[in-house]
Amino acid sequence: MDERTRADVERAEAAIVEHYPRLVRLAYLVLPPSMGRHRRVLTAHALVQRALPRARLRRPDGGLPAQRGPAAEAGYDLVRLRTLRLALAYEGRAGRGLPVLPQVWGLRLFPRAGGAEELALDQALSAVPASVRATLGLWHLEGLDEDAARTVLEEAGAPAPDLAQQAAGQLDREAGAGAVGLLNSGEFDPCTVQTRPTDLLRRRQRLRAAAALGAVLVLGATAAGLWWGAGDRPVRPRTVAEQALDPARLVRTPNDRWADTAKVDFTAWPARGRQAGDRELLGRALRVWAAPPADARITAAAGTSTRPPDHPPQLLYAGLIDNVMVVVFHDGERLVRYAEPEDATPTLHFARVDGADLTGGAALVIGRGNGWMRYLLAPWISEITTRDLLAPGALPHGLHVAPDGVTDRIATPPAPGGGCGRWPVARFRPSTRVVENAAHGDDATFLLADLDDLVPVHLLYVPPPSAGGTPANGGPHEATGAPALRSWARTACELGALRGTGVRSVTDWAFAEQDLPGGAGRATWMCTRADTWRGPGSVTLRFLAPAARPADPGRIAGRAADTAACSRFGPHAVGEIHWRAGTGKWYLLAAGSQDVGGLTATGGVRASGDGSTLAAPAAPGAPATVTGRLRSGVSVRAFGP
Template sequence: MDERTRADVERAEAALVEHYPRLVRLAYLVLPPSMGRHRRVLTAHGLVQRALPRTGRRRHPDGGLPAQRGPLPENGYDLVRLRTLRLALAHEGRAGRGLPAVPQVWGLRLFPRAGGADELALEQALSAVPASVRAALGLWQLEGLDEDAVRALLERAGATDPEAAQRAAEQLDRDTGAGAAALLNSGEFDPCTVQTRPTDLLRRRQRLRAAVALAAVAAIGAVVAALPGGDGAPVGRPSTPAEQALDPAKLLRTRNEQWSDTARVDFTAWPARGRQAGDKELLGRALRVWAAPPAGTRITASAGTSTRPPDHPPQLLYAGLIDNVMVVVLHDGERLVRYAEPEDATPTLHFARVDDADLTTGAALVIGRGNGWMRYLLAPWISDVAVRDLLAPGAPPHGLHVAPDGVTDRIPQPPPAGGGCGHWPVAQFRPSTRIGAPVPPFLLADLNDLVPVHLTYVPPPPAGAAGPVAGQREATDPAALATWARTACGLGALRGAGVRSVGNWAFAVQRLPEGGGSATWVCTRADTWRGPGSATVRFLPPAVRPGDPGRTAGRSDGTAACSRYGPHVVGDVPWRSPSGKWYLLAAGSPDVDGLDATGALRATGKGPALAAPAPGPAPAAEVVGRLRNGGACGRSGRRGGGPARGAARGVRLGQESGQKVSGFAVRVALRRAGAGTGGPPARAPGT
């Protein structure tokens, strides 16, 4: 037991008042970040105020905490610091419990001033370590204690394994490039200088109404139970599927290692992760908002994705704190649902369709997003992730740190629409060797949806090749990266369209007249999760810089063009040689055996390429491809702009025919049908 005289308590009170901000900052640092900033602020103040000892003998010091070990502190400040530290450490693992008795704040939310990127990164790192490590870092960097003093104080405060906590704190300090001492003394970690915002007014009103209704139901139940013959026993009935879908206890959870021993490698193989995966209050709140979004809830859905309520218990993928936002990610077998609960704003829901996901398209999801940055949550089968710039194909990728719960460091986003195109960052993923068959690294790009887009590549056909081309492969070899460097900026037009994958098919290589070098014809195919896709044909002449864009020859939406179901495509552009002479250039896919130009400019050629002298930049000509089986490739797609804007004349995406027909008949038939086909025939191995 522990005795303290009135003089001891008075000295402790004086020290507490004098160093109150310092003690509250230490308590705020040690408390679990998963509590949220508002609750951490109030709890930190409450713990410091409760740290003041009492006079006389006490059987249970510190409000029920174990008695101190070793001699009593020598002065008042050491005493209140030790008691504050012990109270804060005791909150580890029980952050969901109520606040201390004082202070109480109703109708307002309090939180420290927001810091910069370094402070946010440190806060994220602190949330992933135990309270003892945060305490060691605070005693070292805030209190200025040496190693022996930190270790002794942690031991007296009841921390488990103080030496390990101290080593982890030192490692955390080394990983903080800006210096932990300066960051911990910033406004981001100052719970005495706070901002205020109102609580969610609509939710508060709804809770009040619900409390009144619950009280009325309870009163009626009590009256019924008091009636003669009423024993108050509940009438058992089976719960409906809709009720089960809203029960957090019934959420589906996949075991941690299931991904390494399953034939279905997609989101169903993801385990539940995050520090709040057991927080039933948070999970229940997310399910209720999904089922019946309150007024003001921001709802975003990828193109073609339903926002209907859950009709069966979904699978839990993640629940935790991401950049001061509580995030829950659920999967119902067809959709991903991301619930975000900012402290000072209304909740948000983001829906994305992910049926038929696979090892690559189910490898990551966007767990957090900010101004110019985002974070991924990785699939458990990803062993390594790096970031590279598509516009710098020769630059090596740089590694990216991943937290133990699978959340990456911040990744820069591509430039916004209208903001130029000086860089285009993408993530390069390497699957674990435990996945089974060898799978090469692959690229995913963020296009403002919840799920990133898989990038692929099909190389040019060998010289003189005929028939189907080789299957698509991952866009990570030098040839693929060189092609993507010249087409990456076109990805901006696909933002928010619910795109699943985008592939570059280099369907032809053409020698240019007058020794102008070689040009590559590329068809970029974008497939959506809902089925329809779009195709864009580009002409890539020799480039001065790796990222020089090509010329768009045309685009077709809602089509099977450039897919494996119709691998026939023809494109044509006007081109000016170094001597100033104009040509009409055209090329077709490997099954094209000849090209015919009709109209104001008439020309014909054998093989999949044509170069005809032209009177100017825009000859009124139509180009039709003749297939080896006697069919024809006609037009399907919009023309680009004139040469002044760097666009080409058009693209012809053909459909195979069993009979020889005129170019006019093919064009009329395709215009009436409004569709075409073409493109590479197969998926990449392993995808």
């Protein structure tokens, strides 16, 4: 630590006392956001208090004491420089312990939350180096110009001050004219803080665990003394379960494995995130997974096990997402996301991903909030855009992706009961290193939709028979072309019923087209099939008459659960519905897929005909049973409601 004359130290002390909130705010801004707000607050206060230099024991001139004069600003410059040096030194080592002072036991401290603009600026600051944050602090908190700020940065030991100022200028332009006010807001004020208790149950459990550990150590020491006399004995090897909880044994895939493997799925993801080397955090996440505390929140997609790890899992991510520490593991069958908010209990989210491929392993939901979410992208995704399924003619919007693969916030579909005015989805383009023709056109792109699970849902499309479409003929197409988008605009709102059910993919199959009586136009019969990660699927049959609005949902004609219908294992479909023409006359309409050669209606309506469509006059709601005849002679019953 630098030593100064006693007069220098007294001026520095006066500067710290007078400008303490100003210095702490600067230190808080420069410290790595990955530390979490509680530790940043404590560390910022500690660094400013440690910025006071030591006094020399002897006077520098060997005689008269240093003269006291109006040098308060020089004292401030000194403590500001020392504060910056200490804060910059924390870059890349946010997981280390706090300074000795101050310490707060049993409480969590964090500045008051700001609005959307403050949060957006905080997220932007978390993605740049400390030298860039220091530059913005010197400009907007200290009022220095570029030359003066560069001098301070050089003296503080910041790397590449010119590059830091360029990056700060770019971020400043993106933040707009309000950056000064935002940095001076309560969001970045570590002297005006809120307090919350730590996890009380977990604290009690830790005290009990510490007492138990002390007892074990005493017994262990006693046993060691007894064994000492008995000679050396072999050390008991750790069990498989113990090894699974060791952060040092986590599987870490090399960064470029995804470009040189025939298995392009979650096993090819490298470990990413600023806390990927934080063993304390990783160990804590593994322990909560193995033995969740009583107050932990646990969410699992349908059919997904929440069992503890039985072998060392693969690490996919560890870092700070919207002020929440997040860790994601992959155990070969499941994804497990551990979330550790600063002022709340931990959460675990489980999802099955066995059998994932290039599209099923393209992204996972790394963070979620009120009306928004973020994806963590696979390393083979070269571009992501967003669009509204209910607006098929609108152009997609570009989306920024951080270097670690985390996207900007994406709007989520309306909550249940909130209507269906929009349905955001994301379009993904893979790298040419895994898909050769991915650079241009829509053929290689694909759509994923968030349905409140950890893994988004793949949207697919099978065109009508007039375009050569059938589930058994080459499989479904990607839902990125104009016909697919027009189809999905009419069926998107049906996705809301699939939230949280562990769905892997949803396919729209236009299995029939039918000319309506009285020249009312041409209708489409749609079978929407949802396949889950665990295997079973469900279908919804929909009748889509010509409509004035692109997003008109049509009418539901039938449903079925746990069925192979409308898949390559059940490539035949028949639907029926009562329909009222513009003249007021009612009809029973029926249609079958391409291999249906005839239809018969019995019950309250009796009619039959060759071909794959049928229109017969019928009383409204008259009960009818419709059966299709395949050209092979096999009968197929129409779906019921």
